[in-house]
Amino acid sequence: MPTPAKGPRLGGGAAHERLMLANLSAALFEHKRITTTLTKAKRLSPYAERLVTFAKRGDLSSRRRVLGLISDKGIVHELFTDIAKAVENRDGGYTRITKIGNRKGDNAPMAVIELVLEPVSAKQAVVKEATTAAATAAPAEEAAAPVGADVEESAVEEAPVEEASEVPAEEAPAEEAPADEGK
Structure with a gap:
């Protein structure tokens, strides 16, 4: 004691x-x-x-x-x-x-x-579960991800899509601005 x-x-x-x-x-x-x-x-x-x-x-x-x-x-x-x-x-x-x-x-x-x-709190149980899942998934991802070309192509394809979506967003406020000045 x-x-x-x-x-x-x-x-x-x-x-x-x-x-x-x-x-x-x-x-x-x-x-x-x-x-x-x-x-x-x-x-x-x-x-x-x-x-x-x-x-x-x-x-x-x-x-x-x-x-x-x-x-x-x-x-x-x-x-x-x-x-x-x-x-x-x-x-x-x-x-x-x-x-x-x-x-x-x-x-x-x-x-x-x-x-x-x-x-024990649910947060601690979730954290423990996530760490064990990450530990078991890490060796599986390493074995499945030796092809690096697919990752680079998907990154290249995503970049022009983002630029295209930004252009109309910039034009829309420009059109509204003259309408506000006329009032």
């Missing part, structure tokens, strides 16, 4: 901090979203992401490591089946922290920490 920060801990001692993080992560995996103080959320994020990484591995030793930290077998089962399947294509960033203002009683900064279970 991530090494606890030096200095003041979240509740008195290192053992209490470990237990608090284990309980917070169990609540996070059970409810998918919890509200806590900003400091606790920042400490919980790497801890929970590490547990999700173990769940993505899915082997017996990973399950036993997580069971050593979270004692509820139902939550561990949900982590290894539901949550791990939902984030299998994601390479990290399994949690999101959103600040929600200060608590009314003691003015402590509060935050919502939630699991990011949405699939």
Whole structure:
């Protein structure tokens, strides 16, 4: 697990901090979203992401490591089946922290920490698909394009067509200009 920060801990001692993080992560995996103080959320994020990484591995030793930290077998089962399947294509960033203002009683900064279970963005999937398509198409194009004369002829044929289309476009405004001057 991530090494606890030096200095003041979240509740008195290192053992209490470990237990608090284990309980917070169990609540996070059970409810998918919890509200806590900003400091606790920042400490919980790497801890929970590490547990999700173990769940993505899915082997017996990973399950036993997580069971050593979270004692509820139902939550561990949900982590290894539901949550791990939902984030299998994601390479990290399994949690999101959103600040929600200060608590009314003691003015402590509060935050919502939630699991990011949405699939990876469509843009990233399209970019990945395009790069793989380009990589597979590049060798095929190299084999099919040794004839360079066809490319030069098509470029020569396109140039006069463009010049011919520009000439009438220039004449049309010239005809309209005298009509405007007459008014």
